[in-house]
Amino acid sequence: MASVAIVGVGESEWGRSVDRPLDELILDACRLAIADAGLQGHDIDGFVPCTPHPAADELAASLGAKRSFTVKPGLEAGAGTVGAALLAEMMIEKGLAKNVLVYFGYKGSKPGGPYSYHAEDPVKAAFEMPFGWYGQPVYFAMWAQRYCHDYNVDPATFADIALSARAWAQLTPGAQKAKPLTRDGYFEAPMVATPMRTLDCCLISDGGAAYVISSVEQARDLAKAPVLVGGVGVGSTEMTMGSIFSQNRPDPLRFGALESSAMAYAKAGISAKDVDFAQIYDCFSISMVLQLEEMGFAERGAGAAFCSLDRIGPGGSFPINTNGGHLCYSYLPGMNHVVEAVRQVRGERGDAQVSRKSVCAIGGLGGNDHATLVLTEDR
Amino acid sequence: MSVPNFPPPRDIDLTNPFWEATDQGELRLPACSVCGAFQWYPVPGFACHPEATRHWREVAHTGTVFTFSKVERAFLPFGSEPPYTLILVALDDVDNARLVTVLVGDDQDSVAIGSRVELSPTVFETHTLPTFRLSA
Numbered sequence: 001m002a003s004v005a006i007v008g009v010g011e012s013e014w015g016r017s018v019d020r021p022l023d024e025l026i027l028d029a030c031r032l033a034i035a036d037a038g039l040q041g042h043d044i045d046g047f048v049p050c051t052p053h054p055a056a057d058e059l060a061a062s063l064g065a066k067r068s069f070t071v072k073p074g075l076e077a078g079a080g081t082v083g084a085a086l087l088a089e090m091m092i093e094k095g096l097a098k099n100v101l102v103y104f105g106y107k108g109s110k111p112g113g114p115y116s117y118h119a120e121d122p123v124k125a126a127f128e129m130p131f132g133w134y135g136q137p138v139y140f141a142m143w144a145q146r147y148c149h150d151y152n153v154d155p156a157t158f159a160d161i162a163l164s165a166r167a168w169a170q171l172t173p174g175a176q177k178a179k180p181l182t183r184d185g186y187f188e189a190p191m192v193a194t195p196m197r198t199l200d201c202c203l204i205s206d207g208g209a210a211y212v213i214s215s216v217e218q219a220r221d222l223a224k225a226p227v228l229v230g231g232v233g234v235g236s237t238e239m240t241m242g243s244i245f246s247q248n249r250p251d252p253l254r255f256g257a258l259e260s261s262a263m264a265y266a267k268a269g270i271s272a273k274d275v276d277f278a279q280i281y282d283c284f285s286i287s288m289v290l291q292l293e294e295m296g297f298a299e300r301g302a303g304a305a306f307c308s309l310d311r312i313g314p315g316g317s318f319p320i321n322t323n324g325g326h327l328c329y330s331y332l333p334g335m336n337h338v339v340e341a342v343r344q345v346r347g348e349r350g351d352a353q354v355s356r357k358s359v360c361a362i363g364g365l366g367g368n369d370h371a372t373l374v375l376t377e378d379r
Numbered sequence: 380m381s382v383p384n385f386p387p388p389r390d391i392d393l394t395n396p397f398w399e400a401t402d403q404g405e406l407r408l409p410a411c412s413v414c415g416a417f418q419w420y421p422v423p424g425f426a427c428h429p430e431a432t433r434h435w436r437e438v439a440h441t442g443t444v445f446t447f448s449k450v451e452r453a454f455l456p457f458g459s460e461p462p463y464t465l466i467l468v469a470l471d472d473v474d475n476a477r478l479v480t481v482l483v484g485d486d487q488d489s490v491a492i493g494s495r496v497e498l499s500p501t502v503f504e505t506h507t508l509p510t511f512r513l514s515a
Binding site: 191 | 383385421445446447450463465469479480
């Protein structure tokens with residue numbers, strides 16, 4: 001039985017480049033999430049910062065919140081923002097806080113962009129950058145190449161993932177890439193690193209996002225229908241962040257999602273076949289494919305073919321990334337997926353509303369770690 | 380096709396012996412001083428032998444392409460002029476270690492997973508990059 005629920009979600013203004021301080025964007029997102037729940041700033045007493053700034057004490061002062069407990073995830077990117085729900089659940093179950101604010105923000109437009117994160121890793125700076133093995137698209141292109149080789153997959157299969165993301169984005173206000181895209185248009189897009197094209201790669205975004213988690217009992221008294229946290233799971237590989245993308249391991253195409261999804265499904269009392277729709281961390285088309293295989297939606301090697309436009313796109317039998325995801329909506333790692341899942345389960349998505357919305361699985365990748373979050377309707 | 384020229388940091392004890400070796404035309408990877416097991420990439424301690432120090436062992440100059448990509452845009456802050464071909468090489472005599480490197484040679488478009496490659500260094504003013512070429 002779920003003990004906690006997501007009661008509010010918020011996103012600041014976002015875009016390729018937003019000329020406002022990141023702390024301000026994050027504060028906007030937090031205020032929106034708290035208001036979405038029908039709560040006030042002083043109701044918030046637990047904090048899960050998924051970003052170095054603003055620190056929880058400064059944010060609490062800005063919101064008029066009291067701080068009972070603060071804990072930061074030791075996981076990065078999507079694993080951190082999706083896995084943060086587990087920390088919030090633990091805080092509430094332990095009686096450390098009643099209403100927990102999970103927040104994140106990112107300026108992808110900063111000098112050096114998203115790539116510079118890896119320049120700070122001494123082994124990557126020494127053993128990869130001098131060769132030009134740099135930039136996340138390069139790492140994932142190498143994996144896409146290997147995946148296509150091992151499972152006899154035509155790289156053209158990835159086109160449907162880009163087409164589906166674009167189709168969802170066209171139904172979603174504010175999506176960064178929402179112009180119509182044809183199949184030919186996908187193949188006309190420039191190659192970034194073979195076999196991946198620009199449209200296989202996520203956006204660059206500036207913005208903030210937040211969500212609020214409360215006990216299920218309290219959630220039922222709040223503004224909107226509670227979205228229950230059916231289960232959260234985390235999984236870690238044996239690799240360091242520095243070595244995960246290049247070095248040997250028993251199964252090179254695994255990123256921890258097998259473990260995280262098993263844990264989340266067990267807690268939720270479901271299996272993969274009970275999931276109605278999914279939001280999966282799509283920093284790249286290939287990363288989404290690998291996770292959905294580990295999460296049990298397709299057999300190993302069959303994930304790319306599984307992602308046909310008519311299955312995962314609007315009107316499909318298994319919708320994925322129903323706002324356009326990180327490819328077309330926004331790139332606030334993992335957060336966009338959680339916010340979208342909540343809106344879908346509530347039935348707030350208008351033209352993009354999925355028809356079966358009882359159970360959503362969210363996959364959050366963070367390099368060598370992974371988190372799975374199962375959200376369900378309150379029934 | 381080009382080869383990126385992006386000098387490595389040379390003041391870090393954990394990583395610099397690799398570049399000291401390439402300057403000599405050698406390829407050395409860190410290993411446990413007690414049992415000789417390679418540790419790539421290096422981390423501060425050895426789980427196999429906590430008392431061990433880092434010993435940089437010479438490795439084979441040949442290997443097999445595990446995967447590759449032709450990079451067609453620049454990500455480095457400077458020093459790269461795409462396109463260039465990256466390869467991940469499983470070195471012949473090293474378990475659990477793969478070398479990230481650049482493929483050189485006029486025939487590089489014929490690279491495939493499983494291609495045999497051998498060391499063919501590219502010498503820059505600041506450092507020697509242990510690039511590889513396809514074996515005949």
